Amino acid sequence: MPEKHDSTESRVTENALEARLPTKTMSINMGPSHPASHGTVRFNIELDGETIVKLDPEIGFLHRGFEKSCENVTWQQCLPYTDRLNYVSALCNNFGFLTAIEKLAGIEIPERAKYIRTIGAEMHRLCDHLTCTAAMGMELGGFAPFLYGMEARELLWDRIAELTGARVTTSYGRIGGVEKDLPEGWVQKVKDTLVKVEEFRQEIDQLLTLNRLFIDRTRDTGVISAEDAVDFGFTGPMLRASGVPYDVRKAHPYWVYDRVEFKVPIGTRGDNFDRYYIRMQEMVESISIINQCFEQMEPGPHIIEDWRYVMPPKPQVYSTIEGVIGHFKLVMEGVKIPKGEVYSYTESPNGELGWYLVSDGSGRPYKVHCRAPGIQLVSGLEHMVKGSMLPDLIPTFDAINMIGGEVEQ
Amino acid sequence: MSVEQLQRIAERFPDAVVEGYTLHGDETLVIKRENLVEVAQFCKNEPGLEFKLPLSVTCVDYIDEKPRFELVYTLYSITTGHHLRLKVRVPEEDPVAPSTIGVWRGMDWWERYCWDMYGIRFSGRGPMRRLWMYEEFEGFPLRKDYPLRGRQPLIPEADVRDIYRGPGPGPGSPPASRSNPPRPSQLPIVK
Amino acid sequence: MTDEKKPSLPSGRDEATPGGSAPGIEKGPTTTPPADVAQRPGGEAKPATAVPNVAPASPAAQMQANPGMVNVTIDGIPVAVPPGTPIIEAAKAAGVNIPFYCYHAGLSIAANCRMCLVETSNSPPGKLVPSCQVPVAEGQKVTTNSPRVKEQQRAVQEFLLLHHPVDCSICDQAGECKLQDYYMEHDFRPSRFDMPKWMKNKRKDLSESITLDQERCIMCTRCVRFMAEVAKEPVLGAFGRGQREVIDVFPGKKMTSNYQGNVVDLCPVGALTSKDFRFRARAYFLTATPSVCTGCARGCNTFLDHFQGVPYRYRPRENMDVNQYWMCDIGRRSYHELYEERVSTARVGNARVAPAEAVRVAAEKLKGGPVAVVVSPVLSLEDALAVMLLAREGLGAREIFLSGRADGEGDDFLLRPDRNPNRKGVELAAQAFGLTVRGWNDLGKTKAKSVLLAGVEVPVADDQFASWLGNVDAVVALASNDTPVARAAHVVLPLATHAETEGTFVNFEGRAQRFLPAYPGRDDVMAGWYWATAIGAELGLAYRYASAREVWVEQSKRLPAGALGDFDWDKTPRNRLKGVTPLPGGTVDGRPAGWRQLVPLKTPTSAA
Helix, strand or coil: CCCCCCCCCCCCCCCCCCCCCCCCCEEEEECCCCCCCCCCCEEEEEEECCEEEEEEEECCCCCCCHHHHHHCCCCCCHHHHHHCCCHHHHHHHHHHHHHHHHHHHCCCCCHHHHHHHHHHHHHHHHHHHHHHHHHHHHHCCCHHHHHHHHHHHHHHHHHHHHHHCCCCCCCCEECCEECCCCCCCHHHHHHHHHHHHHHHHHHHHHHHCCCHHHHHHHCCCCCCCHHHHHHHCCCCHHHHHCCCCCCHHHHCCCCCCCCCCCCCCCCCCCCHHHHHHHHHHHHHHHHHHHHHHHHHCCCCCCECCCCCCCCCCHHHHHHCHHHHHHHHHHHHCCCCCCCEEEEEEEEECCEEEEEEEEECCCCCEEEEEEECHHHHHHHCHHHHHCCCEHHHHHHHHHHHCCCHHHHHC | CCHHHHHHHHHHCCCCEEEEEEECCEEEEEECHHHHHHHHHHHHHCCCCCCCEEEEEEEEECCCCCCCEEEEEEEEECCCCEEEEEEEEECCCCCEEECCCCCCCCHHHHHHHHHHHHCCEEECCCCCCCCCCCCCCCCCCCCCCCCCCCCCCCCCCCCCCCCCCCCCCCCCCCCCCCCCCCCHHHCCCCC | CCCCCCCCCCCCCCCCCCCCCCCCCEECCCCCCCCCCCCCCCHHHCCCCCCCCCCCCCHHHHHHHCCCCEEEEECCEEEEECCCCEHHHHHHHHCCCCCCCCCCCCCCCCCCCCCCEEEECCCCCCCCEECCCCECCCCCEEECCCHHHHHHHHHHHHHHHHCCCCCCCCCCCCCCCHHHHHHHHHCCCCCCCCCCCCCCCCCEECCCCEEECCCCCCCCCHHHHHHHHCCCCCCEEEECCHHHCEEEECCCCCCCCCCCCHHHHHCCCCCEEECCCCCCCCHHHCEEEEEECCCCCCCCEEEEEEECCEEEEEEECCECCCCECCCCHHHHHHHHHHCCCECCCCEECCEECCHHHHHHHHHHHHHCCCEEEEECCCCCHHHHHHHHHHHHHHCCCCEEEECCCCCCCCCCCCCCCCCCCCHHHHHHHHHHCCCEEECHHHHHHCCCCEEEEECCCCCCCHHHHHHHHCCCCEEEEEECECCHHHHCCCEEEEECCCCCCCEEEECCCCCEEEECCCCCCCCCCECHHHHHHHHHHHCCCCCCCCCHHHHHHHHHHHCCCCCCCCCCCCCCCCCCECCCCCCCCCCCCCCCCCCCCCCCCCCHHHCC
């Protein structure tokens, strides 16, 4: 007499015939060109169904030999290379690098230059956060917020182009200050632009922040605890999303960050939504910082006058021997930074951008190491999405905001 | 960052510390290779030091000096707000250093970068993989004796059966040789 | 750059117990230390005045420790130097570089530039003393970096630049100009001068090879002193006073000395320029390779300045035993033959062939019948050794004939009548292999059917010898320049000059001097030892050499013992000086900044 199966019994007992289906994980390759990945990264993913068992990001498609190139050119010629590291916020890279050189050489830049650097960095921070949040919306399916973000970014780029001459690869700073002073009427234009940018930001906010689809995709996905985030070396919005209140601008103020008032948003759950929302709030703070800088700025020199570090002005180069010697030596041999090493750090939109410079006293760097915040973020990606579904990878990777230029240098 | 913290580490590991100094406001500790992991753990776990945030590992190639390579670890403590730099010298003949990914997982990719760019192996973490360059790359690019525009040999195309790809190496085609890889137009179309 | 350097211990620590007590952690200065203290980056966090292993002893103890020497302290660094040394030299021994213009170790002391003024403890109160002129005194304390001295250096620099023409963009000296260097180091301020600059003669011909720009001159009088003391032809003088002062030749005189080229090197600014080099290259593009002049048998040490495989000039390198600080004009101009009319491809008849083919044909031609081996003493020692090896064992010769350039006029300073750099070396090589050395005149009497010319420099007219060669059955020539002699040869193998390979020249005193390769040769150019080995391999010899060093290591054992004194092949002159060269475009194999690595010469095994 066969056993009677209790209809409420759902578990199959061991001695009952059961077909054990062999399963294996599926390896798929989310290849270097993929519309949903920010930049060229290759993911070797092992999936069990739709759960990610293993994730191995493979980078290096944009490696251009930044460090090696820097070792072969003069200090000033390194500056365009730094533009192309985090190309979405080039001014932050420029100024971070120059701050490190100035720390090594013991130079104090004039006040106005500090304000200009802060304004530039915050404007490019706005650009970077706009790119990240807008792209996050786009990769989760909403194209409209992306276009709003791009439009806002275009407006900002127009202002940056008026200031520096280029939208993205600015090469604006110089050792000892900035290249040129603010153009006429630029301040008012920027204030108007920021009003527009705030409008766009609110549009994106209204489209995404309370959006059911967006919240479902980003809430509680890509979670990382504070302790793990610190252990992985996360910095920036990723770290703050997990609740760790570390922002270089507040912890070790540089330029004029100790004179402007701004808040640093801290997350609670360490998920993608927090990261997105922190970026949205940081944009508000950036706009406020820029406006405060405009109020506090005084007229003054925008670069120091020391011709060991700064190119003499052209009228003097063509008419005085001192000018032509200074110009000549600086161009041909490079700025002679005293021997030594330094580690200097600023808060870039993605985290703490560190610069480790070694100088051997000649006009060329001996070693330029850029501690890109993105590297550790991408290395922690596996930890964040392991065990989640494949679609959770998308918002997580967006929230990391990996910029290929800085991660792969 | 205070000199007292450096001195605490130095007192705890008198044999490990070779030198300590401050330069341009950065505290630096030069330690010996063998003691790297225990010093790292002490720095991370000791209350008052708590260097829990690993910022980076990089390597500097002092080609004219012996030992040649210098690994530079940059750490940060969120609770105390201090940066610390640990330096370890690694000789050229034996470019191995103990791995610190047991202490901080964030050092993983930076150690891969040191291997990729300088050839420094890290013990205790399985075979080293390149980070930025492709695996078949020969040499270590950031070493000072690697030329700026060095040439690399051509990598033979891997034999991949891909039904969507069309002309390529297929059954019956000659093996791809290093010096003379077959051009796609020369090979029969494999259906 | 230091070589054997372990991570250095902080000063003040007990060296006997490394790590025994808690090591002292130091807070170094946060100001920038002097850039010329040669330590690795980060090392100068220790105070610049600390010296690791010398504790300042009491004066009595010091005097006992260094008998016969004078003890001085320069910027806190104690040094002991022979009595009579000027402070500036003592400072160099301590690693402190005091700036100067008019001082030169090989000339008398003028002390007119006032750039080297320093503070000393025993100077008259309130006065600075010129360190080039003042000899050291026992227990003297010299300060070169006090604010007063720094202001003095800045002020002198500013004065020198007052009427200096704005010529950097067209001046030859740019890149190696002391005014530029010291301006950036000591006076980096803008100009305060708002009057028109004083104008003088800008292109005065002092001779056919030297041009004087009187505006650029800073009146250091180095050239005047040189011509009077070293060249022994006192035709230059300083005329006028104040800002009208100029250097000029005495009326009716011209510079004719064979050593006038040295004033161009001496001049710290671009006032004296060599017409041969003018406007041809920028100094910071040039790499300086230590080399030896091949103009005569003295073998003055030189720097060969080259760029992208082309030599641009010779500069003398200091060697107190051979040429002190100078070289003659004949040697200076000899760089032209390094690149003019070169043979760069192997030829059989008039047709260019592959090197391996040419070697094969050469070996065939030399195989039958007696061969007259003619060796030019312009070949390096290693080339000569390989050729002798080939002659002895491959060709069965018993004698070699010495060719070379004809003798000229010597003088009583540097120039030797023998215009070949390596006669002694070739003779020693022949002796090593038991080959008799025959003179040039004996060559006419040989009954040889074929001739092997190792080097085509002949003491008679080229055409005359070329027509003599027409009577010989087979001529194989290792030629670097495409002379009529080379064109008369049946097989020509392109020979590398001393700029393209490394080796040794033995000068007339028996002094062996090493030279380094500057750039790889064009096309198929290879060194003499390479061709000799290749021909020998074709003839069945078993020797294979991949570098000049291998030739030396194996064959130098045959040289008579003690012939070259305590010569060490591996002890090469100071490595090539780095130019501030931007990366030359068009190179396939780039080089890291400052490191001039050569694409390695092809090995003999690739010939066969």
